[in-house]
Structures are given as C-alpha cells and as structure tokens.
Amino acid sequence: MRRSRLLYVPFWATYVFLYAPIVVLVVMSFNSGESAYTYEGFSLKWYADLAADERIMDGLINTLIVATGSTVIATVLGTLLAVGLARHTRSKTLDAVALVPAVLPDLVLAIGLLLFYGMIQLTLGLYSVILAHGVFAMAFVAAVVRTRLSGADASLEEASRDLGAGPVTTFRKVTLPQLAPGIVAGALLAFTLSLDEFVIAFFTIGNSEQTLPIVIYSMIRFGVTPKINALAAVLLLVSFTAVIVGQRMTKIGESRAQD
Amino acid sequence: MKVSIEARPVSPSRGRRLGAFVFLAPGLTYLIVLLLVPLALVLSYTVFQRGRFGGVVYEFTGENFARLFDPLYLSVLGTSLKIAGLATLIALLLGYPTAYLIAQLPRKWKTIALVAIVLPFWTNFIIRAYAWIILLSGPGLVNSGLQALGLEPVELLYNEGAVVTGLLYSYLPLMVLPLYAAIEKLDPQLREASANLGASAFTTFRKVTLPLTVPGVMTGCLFVFVPSFGNFVIPEILGGGKTAMVGNLIRTEFLKARDWPFGSTLALALIAVLLVLLLAQAWVARRA
Amino acid sequence: MFRTRVTRRLPAAAAAAGLALAVAACGGGSTNSAETAPQATAAQLNPNADLAKQSLMVTVWDGYTPKELQDMVKKELKISKLDITIHDTNETAMTKLTTGGDSGIDVAFVSGQYAQALNEQNLLEPIHAELIPNLSNLYPEATQLSYDKGNKYSVPYTWGTTGICYRSDLVKTPPTSWNDLLKPPAWAEKKVTLMTTERWLALPALKSLGYSVNTAKDDEIAKAKELLLAAKPHLLAFDDTTFGDRLIKGEALMVEAWDGWCPTTDAKQNIKFAVPKEGSDLWVDTMVILKSSKNKEAAHAFINYILDPEVHRWAAENINYKVPNKAAMDKVKIAPGSLLGIKPAQLLDGEAIFDLGQASTKFTRLSSEIQAD
Numbered sequence: 001m002r003r004s005r006l007l008y009v010p011f012w013a014t015y016v017f018l019y020a021p022i023v024v025l026v027v028m029s030f031n032s033g034e035s036a037y038t039y040e041g042f043s044l045k046w047y048a049d050l051a052a053d054e055r056i057m058d059g060l061i062n063t064l065i066v067a068t069g070s071t072v073i074a075t076v077l078g079t080l081l082a083v084g085l086a087r088h089t090r091s092k093t094l095d096a097v098a099l100v101p102a103v104l105p106d107l108v109l110a111i112g113l114l115l116f117y118g119m120i121q122l123t124l125g126l127y128s129v130i131l132a133h134g135v136f137a138m139a140f141v142a143a144v145v146r147t148r149l150s151g152a153d154a155s156l157e158e159a160s161r162d163l164g165a166g167p168v169t170t171f172r173k174v175t176l177p178q179l180a181p182g183i184v185a186g187a188l189l190a191f192t193l194s195l196d197e198f199v200i201a202f203f204t205i206g207n208s209e210q211t212l213p214i215v216i217y218s219m220i221r222f223g224v225t226p227k228i229n230a231l232a233a234v235l236l237l238v239s240f241t242a243v244i245v246g247q248r249m250t251k252i253g254e255s256r257a258q259d
Numbered sequence: 260m261k262v263s264i265e266a267r268p269v270s271p272s273r274g275r276r277l278g279a280f281v282f283l284a285p286g287l288t289y290l291i292v293l294l295l296v297p298l299a300l301v302l303s304y305t306v307f308q309r310g311r312f313g314g315v316v317y318e319f320t321g322e323n324f325a326r327l328f329d330p331l332y333l334s335v336l337g338t339s340l341k342i343a344g345l346a347t348l349i350a351l352l353l354g355y356p357t358a359y360l361i362a363q364l365p366r367k368w369k370t371i372a373l374v375a376i377v378l379p380f381w382t383n384f385i386i387r388a389y390a391w392i393i394l395l396s397g398p399g400l401v402n403s404g405l406q407a408l409g410l411e412p413v414e415l416l417y418n419e420g421a422v423v424t425g426l427l428y429s430y431l432p433l434m435v436l437p438l439y440a441a442i443e444k445l446d447p448q449l450r451e452a453s454a455n456l457g458a459s460a461f462t463t464f465r466k467v468t469l470p471l472t473v474p475g476v477m478t479g480c481l482f483v484f485v486p487s488f489g490n491f492v493i494p495e496i497l498g499g500g501k502t503a504m505v506g507n508l509i510r511t512e513f514l515k516a517r518d519w520p521f522g523s524t525l526a527l528a529l530i531a532v533l534l535v536l537l538l539a540q541a542w543v544a545r546r547a
Numbered sequence: 548m549f550r551t552r553v554t555r556r557l558p559a560a561a562a563a564a565g566l567a568l569a570v571a572a573c574g575g576g577s578t579n580s581a582e583t584a585p586q587a588t589a590a591q592l593n594p595n596a597d598l599a600k601q602s603l604m605v606t607v608w609d610g611y612t613p614k615e616l617q618d619m620v621k622k623e624l625k626i627s628k629l630d631i632t633i634h635d636t637n638e639t640a641m642t643k644l645t646t647g648g649d650s651g652i653d654v655a656f657v658s659g660q661y662a663q664a665l666n667e668q669n670l671l672e673p674i675h676a677e678l679i680p681n682l683s684n685l686y687p688e689a690t691q692l693s694y695d696k697g698n699k700y701s702v703p704y705t706w707g708t709t710g711i712c713y714r715s716d717l718v719k720t721p722p723t724s725w726n727d728l729l730k731p732p733a734w735a736e737k738k739v740t741l742m743t744t745e746r747w748l749a750l751p752a753l754k755s756l757g758y759s760v761n762t763a764k765d766d767e768i769a770k771a772k773e774l775l776l777a778a779k780p781h782l783l784a785f786d787d788t789t790f791g792d793r794l795i796k797g798e799a800l801m802v803e804a805w806d807g808w809c810p811t812t813d814a815k816q817n818i819k820f821a822v823p824k825e826g827s828d829l830w831v832d833t834m835v836i837l838k839s840s841k842n843k844e845a846a847h848a849f850i851n852y853i854l855d856p857e858v859h860r861w862a863a864e865n866i867n868y869k870v871p872n873k874a875a876m877d878k879v880k881i882a883p884g885s886l887l888g889i890k891p892a893q894l895l896d897g898e899a900i901f902d903l904g905q906a907s908t909k910f911t912r913l914s915s916e917i918q919a920d
Contacts, residue, residue: 010356017353018379018431021390024400025382028393035796037398077286084282094287101294105489105533107506108526111513112297115304115523123651135293138286167278196384198492203513206643208632216385218635220496223792224392232386239381243374310645331912335919397783397798414737417784499784500743503918515638515745516911 022236029229036224046230056231059215065126066201066211067194070133074190077134078141079183083175085142086149087157088167101139109135110203117204124206132204133194140193141186148182188246304523315519323524332508336528339504342419342494343487346426350434350483351476353427358438359468362445373439380432388425388496395421395497417499425493426483433482441475442468477540484536489529505529592675592843601845602628606640607656609633611832612853613861623852626845636744637661644670644837653840654849659831660746662701663694664902671700672836678847681854688891689871692831693899701833702850704859705807705868708827708889708897709750712809713801714794716817722801725755725823729778731801736781738800740793743785745910746900747828748775748917751803754825760898763906768913775917785918794818805830806886807868820886822897829897831871863887869894 029047033040050056081098085091101109113132117124156178160170176183198213205211210218219228305323308316326332361372379387394400395415402412415421445468453463491506505525512522603626612631613619620629634640637658643650644665657665665671676682682698695701711722719734728751731739742748746760752771753760762768783799790802791810795818809820834853836846853859859875862868869887870876881887903910 007356007360010353011360014353014357014431014435015375017428018376021387021394021428022379022382024393025386025390035398036393037396037400037403073289077289080282081286084279084286088279088282094283097290097295098286101290103485103537104298105485105529107489107491107509108301108530109294109297111509111519111522111526112301113293114513115300115519116293116297119300131293134289138289142286167281171278171282192381196381198384213383213385216383216389217492220385220389220392221788223789224389224396228386228389229393232382232390235382235386236378239378242381243378247370247374331916331919335915338919398796499786500918501779501782501785503915507918508915511911511915514642515636516908517638517642518908518911 022232025229025232026236028226029233031226031229034226036226036229046226047234049227050230050234053227055210055215056212059210059212062126062209063195063212066129066133067191069127069130070137070194071187071191073130073134074137074141075183075187078138078186078190079145079179081138082142082145082149083171083179086146087154087175098142099139101136102143104136106136106197106199110200113200114203124204126205126209128204128206129201129211132200133197136197136200137190137194140189141183144186144189145179145182148179148185152178301523301526304520305527307520309518309520320520323521326521327524327528332525332528335503335505335508336532338419338502339488339506340532342422342502342504343426343484343490345423346430346487347434347480347483349423349427350431351480354431354434354438354479355476358435358442361435361439362442373436376432376435379428384429385492385496387429388493391421391425391428391497392416395424416497417501419498419502421497422494422502422504425497426487426490429493430483430486433486434479437478437482438472438475441472441478445471474544477543481536481540485533488533590672590838590843592678592847594678594844596844598624598626598845598848601626601842602630603653603842603845603849604630604632604651605654605656605849606632606634606643606650606652608832609635610866611656611862613858613865619858620849620852624845624848626842626848629849641665650837650839652837653842653846655835655837656704656832657835658900659692659694659701659703659833660900660902662833662835664904665835666695666700667902667904670838672838672840672843672846673700674698674702674836674850675843675847678844679851679854681851684854684856684859684872684874686871686873686876686891688895691895692829694831694901695833701835702854703831703833703871704853705862706829706831706871706894707806707869707886708822708829708894709747709803709805710809710820710822710827711801712790712794712804712811712818712820714797714817715819717797717800721819722821723824725751725825727823728801728803729755729774731778731781735800737783738798739782740784740786740790740799740802741775741778741782742790742803743787743914745907745914747787747803748785748914749910750828751823752778754823754827757825760828761901761903763903763909765909768909772913772916775913776920779917779920806889807866809886811884811886812867812882814884819884822893827897829894829899831899832868 028036028039030042030044031039032043032045085095085098109132113128113135117128122128152175156174157170160174161167165173196213197211198217201211202214202217205214216228216231219225304315306319306321308318308320308322310316357376361369361376364372392399396402397412397414397416399416401415405412449467449471450463453467454460458466488504489506489509490504491510494502494504494507505528509522509525509529512518512525516522603620617629617631620626632652634643640655640657641661641664644652644655645668655665662671676698679702682702685698685703689703689706690696690698692698692703711725711728713722715721719732722728727735728739728741741751749768749771750760752774753762753767755774756767756770758764758767758771783793786793786802790799790804791808793799794802795810795816804820806820809818810816811818811820834850836843836850840846854872856872856874856878859870859872860878862870863876863879867885867887869889871891876887879887
C-alpha cells in the first residue's frame with residue numbers, strides 16, 4: 001500500500017497542474033474589475049463584451065468555415081485513401097506518405113505551403129487555410145478509418161465482389177456501412193483539430209481574414225484582458241458539453257448495436 | 260446479369276486496378292500537390308539565395324548550410340533541445356504514475372479520469388499558454404500568494420522555466436494517453452506472479468511493468484517532444500522575447516527577415532533532429 | 548508603427564472581394580526587376596478620368612484609419628468601390644506587395660524606409676503632385692524627409708519619434724539617456740523593456756554609442772550587441788506591443804516606446820515621455836501608390852482625400868498620432884500632457900530610418916543573437 005500512496009503525489013499533482021490555470025481563468029472571467037490579476041467582485045460584463053466583439057465573432061465564423069471545409073475534404077479523401085491503402089495496395093511507401101502529415105511538425109508544413117502558394121501565386125485567404133488543414137486532417141481521418149477497417153470483415157467485401165459487384169458498388173453497399181462509425185469519429189477529430197489549429201493558419205491565411213486562434217493570438221500580444229478569460233470559459237463549456245453529448249451518443253450507439 | 264456473369268473471370272483484376280485508382284488517386288493527388296511538392300520546395304530552397312523581399316533567387320549557394328553551423332544557430336538548436344527535453348522529462352515523471360494509477364481505477368472512474376486529462380486540451384491552445392501569464396506574471400496569482408505568505412515575489416514569467424511550464428501544460432495529455440494505453444494492456448497476472456515469486460513492488464515495476472511499457476513511454480515522449488521542439492508560440496508568449504527556440508528563428512526568417520532559403524534550411528535541421536529521434540525510437544521499440 | 552489597440556471590424560465586403568480576387572489571381576504578377584529607372588516610367592494620368600469606373604484596394608494597419616472611411620470615400624470620391632485589407636506589420640505588407648502574384652493593391656500604408664525599399668524595387672508609381680492639391684496642407688518639414696525629399700513617391704500620413712516612456716511617480720530620477728534603459732539603476736532592475744523589432748531594438752544602443760541608426764558597419768553593430776547583451780539580464784522583457792499596459796500596471800517603470808504609444812494623457816497614471824539626450828529617430832508612416840495599380844487616378848484622389856484637414860485630423864484625435872498636416876493639426880485641440888504637441892522641427896532632429904538593403908540581415912542576426920543569448 002505504501003507504493004500506491006507515494007504514487008498518488010504525482011497523480012494529484014498532474015490534475016492540480018492541469019486544472020489550476022483553468023480554475024483561475026474561469027474565476028477571473030467573472031471579475032468586475034479591469035485587471036486580469038486581482039478579483040474585485042462578480043460581474044458578467046466580460047461576457048457581454050465578448051458577445052459584442054465583432055472581431056472575435058468574425059474569427060469564430062471564419063474558424064467554423066475553415067473547419068467545415070477542411071473536414072469535408074479530409075473525410076471524403078481520407079476515407080477513400082484508407083480503403084485504398086487497406087484493400088487495394090500493399091505499398092509500404094504509400095502507407096508512410098499517408099501518415100506524414102500527422103507526424104510532421106506543423107511549422108514545417110506551414111512554411112512548405114507558404115512557399116508553394118507563393119510559387120503558384122495564389123492570393124491567400126480562408127480557402128488556402130481550408131486546403132492546408134485538409135492535408136493533416138486527411139491523415140488523421142485515414143488513420144482512424146484504417147483502424148476501423150482492420151477490425152471490419154474483409155470476407156464480406158470478397159463475397160460482394162465474387163457476386164459480381166464492382167469496387168464502387170462494393171464500397172457503397174458493403175464497406176461504407178461497416179466503416180460509418182470510424183468515418184464519423186475521423187470527421188469529428190478532423191473538425192476538432194482544425195478548430196484549434198494556429199500555426200498553419202497563421203502562415204497561410206494572408207492578411208484579410210483571421211481565424212479565432214489568430215484573433216486570440218493577436219489579442220494576447222496586445223495585452224492581457226479578462227475578455228480572453230470569458231472566451232476561455234465559453235470554449236470550455238462547449239467542449240464539456242460536447243464530451244457529455246458524445247459519451248451519451250456512443251452509449252446509445254453501442255446499445256443499439258447490441259440489439 | 261448475363262454480362263456480369265460473363266465478365267466474372269476477368270473482373271477481379273481489372274476491378275482491382277480500377278478500384279485502386281478510384282480509391283487512391285484523389286487522396287494521393289492531394290497529398291502530392293499539398294504535401295510532397297511543398298516539402299520538396301522547402302528542401303530545394305535550402306540551396307538558393309534569398310530574394311530582396313522574400314521569395315528566392317534561383318542561384319545555387321551552399322551558404323545557408325554554412326550559416327547553420329554558425330555557433331549562434333547551433334546554440335539555439337541546443338536551447339530548443341534542452342527546453343523540449345526538459346518538458347518531455349517532466350511530462351514523463353508526472354505522466355507515468357498518473358497513467359499507472361488511472362489504469363487501476365474502477366471502470367467508471369477510469370473514463371472520468373481520462374476525460375479529465377483530455378478536457379483542458381480542448382480549450383484553445385493559445386489560451387492555455389495565456390493562462391500561465393495570469394498565474395506567473397509579476398502581479399499574478401503565484402506571486403500574490405507568496406506575498407500573502409510574507410515571502411518575496413520571484414520572477415517566474417519571461418524565462419526558460421516559464422516556457423518549459425507552458426510546453427508541459429500544452430502537451431502533458433499527449434504523454435498520459437499512450438502511457439495509459441500501454442499500461443492498460445498489461446496482464447495483471449504478470450505482476451501478481453512477480454509478487455508471488457517474492458519480488459518487491461519496486462522490483463516488479465522495474466523488471467516487469469517498465470520494460471513492457473517502453474514502447475508507450477517512447478510514443479509519449481515523442482508526442483510531447485515533437486510539438487515542443489518546433490514550437491514558436493509558447494516561447495514567444497511566455498518567454499518575453501528573451502528565449503529563442505528554433506521555431507522562433509524559422510518564424511523570424513520567414514515572416515520578418517523574409518529570408519526564405521535560410522528559413523527553409525533551419526526547417527530542414529528541425530526535421531533532421533526529429534528524424535534521428537524517430538529512428539532511435541524505432542530502434543528501441545524493436546529491441547523491446 | 549504597427550497598429551493601435553483600436554479594433555475595427557473587418558468589412559464583409561473585403562472578405563468577399565478577397566475570395567473573388569483569389570479566384571482570379573492565377574495570372575499576372577508584379578515584376579521585381581528594377582531595370583528601368585523609376586522616374587522614367589511615370590504613367591500618363593488623366594486628371595479628368597471618370598472615377599466611378601475605378602475601384603480601390605488599400606492595405607493599412609488595423610485601426611489606423613477611421614471606421615467609416617469606406618463609406619466616406621465612396622461618397623466623396625464617387626469611386627465604384629473601396630476595399631480595405633489590413634496588415635499587422637510592415638513585413639507582412641512587404642511580403643504581400645512583393646511576392647505571391649499581383650496583390651491587387653492600389654494604395655499601401657507602410658513606414659518610410661519600406662516605401663524607400665519598394666521604390667528601389669521600381670514598384671511604386673511616382674506621386675503626381677498636380678493630382679493632390681492637398682499636399683499644400685503639409686508642414687514644410689514634411690517635404691524634407693531624408694528617405695524621400697520632395698515626396699516623390701510617398702506621402703506621409705503620420706510621424707513621430709522613439710523615446711523613453713516612464714512612470715513619473717515611481718522612478719527615482721526621470722530618465723534622460725538611453726543608458727537609463729541599457730544600464731538600469733537598481734530601483735529599475737527587471738522593470739525595464741526594450742522593443743523587439745530589430746531596428747528599434749538596436750536604436751538605444753546605437754544612439755548611446757553615438758552611432759547612426761542606419762549604420763551598416765560591423766564593428767559598430769558589434770559594440771551595440773555587447774551593450775544589449777549586457778542589458779538583457781536587467782530587462783523585464785522585449786516588448787513591442789504591451790509596454791503601455793505594463794507601465795499602467797506598474798509592472799514596468801521605464802520602457803522604450805513610440806511616442807504615439809506612450810499613454811501620457813491621463814494625469815492620474817503619471818506617465819511621461821522623454822527623448823533621450825543622445826537623440827533618437829524620426830519615423831514616418833506613408834502612403835504609396837503601386838505601379839501595378841490600374842486605378843491610379845482614384846489612388847491619387849484617395850490620398851488627396853486623406854490629406855483633407857477634416858479627415859487627416861482623425862488620426863491625431865483618435866489614435867494619438869501626430870500627422871504631418873499643418874492644416875489638420877491647427878484644428879486639433881491638444882490636451883495637457885499630450886505628445887501631439889511635439890513640434891515638426893523637433894521631430895526632424897531625429898534621424899530617419901533608412902532601408903539598408905542586404906545589410907538589413909545584420910540587424911536580423913543581431914536580434915537573433917540577443918534573443919538566443
């Protein structure tokens with residue numbers, strides 16, 4: 001038992017370390033004073049400020065546009081790629097290439113794309129970020145779908161082909177339904193990653209638009225304000241809700257699958 | 260129906276080739292155009308000269324590589340290794356016991372504990388760094404606490420320690436998850452057997468648990484080290500412009516100095532360091 | 548020199564235009580070759596051109612022009628459209644203007660040395676003074692800016708200098724020298740900031756050593772580096788953006804600051820500004836017209852409109868920047884303590900920062916060395 005008790009020190013240290021800043025962020029978001037450091041009293045004014053901040057709202061909309069666009073690209077191409085890699089080739093090289101964007105440092109991908117967009121003289125904007133996010137998001141979708149695929153029953157597809165169905169029909173009628181949960185998970189992952197992505201967006205967005213992380217970055221560079229705390233609290237609430245809803249949905253999904 | 264039956268003997272191979280094309284071509288084309296070509300560009304820019312305001316002059320030069328070995332840039336690489344290494348080490352020291360204990364929790368608590376590890380990860384990455392400004396700065400919370408205890412305020416923000424803290428905070432969940440996955444897979448009977456044979460808890464850990472979780476340790480370390488090593492945001496926000504990591508240099512060369520060829524060379528150095536680490540990991544994983 | 552903390556909404560129109568432009572952006576491209584002399588290529592402009600057929604794209608720092616500028620310009624000049632895009636630093640503006648195809652930009656706001664560099668690249672249209680009658684509103688000093696005497700290719704929008712911004716209630720003695728920042732007294736230990744942007748990072752050291760801010764001499768830059776390295780352990784941070792806040796909070800006592808960013812007007816905050824005795828710089832943010840512009844008449848009309856005293860005074864009254872426009876400044880009420888009162892002649896004592904061409908890499912290296920140490 002002595003072992004366990006000693007182990008609980010780093011265990012609790014981890015959670016305190018992870019949550020202390022968050023508690024402070026949330027508490028200070030209700031500060032009635034101007035300072036981000038000293039709590040003076042309860043107020044919701046920073047939330048009102050936040051809602052009225054058009055730059056943040058524009059940033060939020062842009063972020064959602066980018067995340068949606070790149071998720072669509074990544075989900076479609078990533079799913080096809082996963083199936084292609086698992087069922088239609090044995091090339092190790094292609095396997096590796098498909099994983100590169102997931103392990104490559106974001107900064108390297110960012111500058112590569114900046115050079116590339118410069119070379120083809122593309123004017124930067126939201127769509128250049130969508131294309132860029134599509135690259136790494138696709139790698140994650142492909143990885144998630146492949147995991148699902150390795151669990152899926154390949155003999156069903158064999159049977160379908162033996163019965164004369166073409167690859168597209170087999171994919172549509174047999175593979176896709178089996179993969180659906182993996183595709184949804186991959187798409188959610190892609191969407192989440194894009195929402196939070198800063199570095200690649202920062203390099204490839206040009207100057208006329210900003211995504212939310214970029215807005216936050218420039219706000220922080222220009223000073224500390226409780227408005228950012230309010231934003232953090234809202235983001236946390238959204239994540240928390242998403243987690244709970246997600247849990248519920250998987251549970252429902254599982255119980256249905258068992259029926 | 261008749262057609263398809265007649266076509267049956269040939270259809271697998273032709274269908275397969277068509278299938279391979281239909282499934283692989285779109286994604287691979289995308290990756291070639293938006294991943295491989297850009298990476299090739301980074302690679303090729305390393306041997307060209309800078310344009311006056313960004314861009315590139317296509318005249319061969321080895322100067323960028325010579326510059327890389329300038330003590331200035333070597334020392335920045337060294338600092339980056341040190342900071343990212345420290346963040347990784349602390350993440351491991353905190354993360355291993357945490358993952359170990361989570362794996363032994365009852366099922367319901369396990370899920371909650373894991374979600375609680377990941378949840379902070381879902382606020383914005385930059386806000387996570389920002390939180391530490393509030394905690395660490397001169398008039399910030401930690402110092403207020405120290406002063407309340409009658410102690411002298413200390414300088415916590417705008418130094419390497421603050422950068423390490425920020426990186427640790429950002430990537431700690433990436434250490435815990437793979438470790439948890441590795442520990443969870445362990446057969447509890449192995450440990451029991453070891454204990455029954457008279458091994459102390461520590462010996463069991465050292466001889467049984469640890470060796471079997473080495474791949475998880477490696478993965479976790481990689482997950483923390485890679486994004487830390489190439490980071491420029493956290494050193495900028497928490498380093499007060501007084502700490503330079505290789506990411507900051509790359510960012511400066513690209514967006515401020517507009518020296519794209521040298522920025523590319525630095526990026527190549529970054530990849531090279533990470534590649535060496537990846538190979539080392541693969542080597543260790545194979546031996547384990 | 549960068550942007551104020553004033554936030555302004557990014558017009559939806561600009562976003563839409565950005566997308567449209569991008570679609571059309573595949574061809575074209577401005578050339579970087581500087582084979583022809585700038586003055587030889589002045590376009591023939593028609594003073595009676597129909598502006599309703601011209602539209603403008605302007606790039607400017609965020610919050611640097613009035614929010615209503617788009618509507619005002621469209622109404623007054625009758626041009627078909629005005630799009631405003633923002634840049635956060637000179638560097639991003641330069642990248643936008645010199646790489647990545649035809650930027651589609653007609654008028655750009657950049658600092659003087661960057662205007663000079665653009666002109667040396669043959670990217671700027673010479674200013675056709677006859678199309679900008681409001682040039683006569685400028686102070687005589689504003690036509691004598693050393694990087695562009697006679698406003699041949701740039702028109703100044705705002706100007707100012709760099710100095711020490713400090714808490715008069717917390718300092719033991721008011722700063723008078725750059726050495727007060729570089730070798731801070733014990734009471735200011737870790738309560739001092741310098742700027743990060745390379746030329747302004749070097750400025751205090753160069754000036755305190757008696758060198759030119761435009762030096763490209765290796766030994767002078769090396770001496771400046773020694774001074775800065777010696778100063779680094781005593782600094783709170785290198786900071787270009789939040790030094791004003793730090794003074795207000797008391798986190799810093801003395802900071803290197805642009806005059807427009809030093810919050811001196813609230814007497815309760817006890818913040819003052821001093822130009823050190825060793826001298827300082829003169830910075831100018833200018834408006835330039837791109838040679839690639841297809842709407843040059845409208846671009847001149849736009850600059851002329853900005854120079855209208857009623858328009859130009861906005862910058863002094865709202866974002867606290869001095870404007871080099873006598874007619875406009877005469878209308879501005881200068882509050883006690885305001886730095887708007889610094890006279891043009893005083894400003895011209897400062898040394899204008901030049902573009903250093905290839906030698907600018909020496910300053911990039913200097914700033915990396917300071918940061919990495």
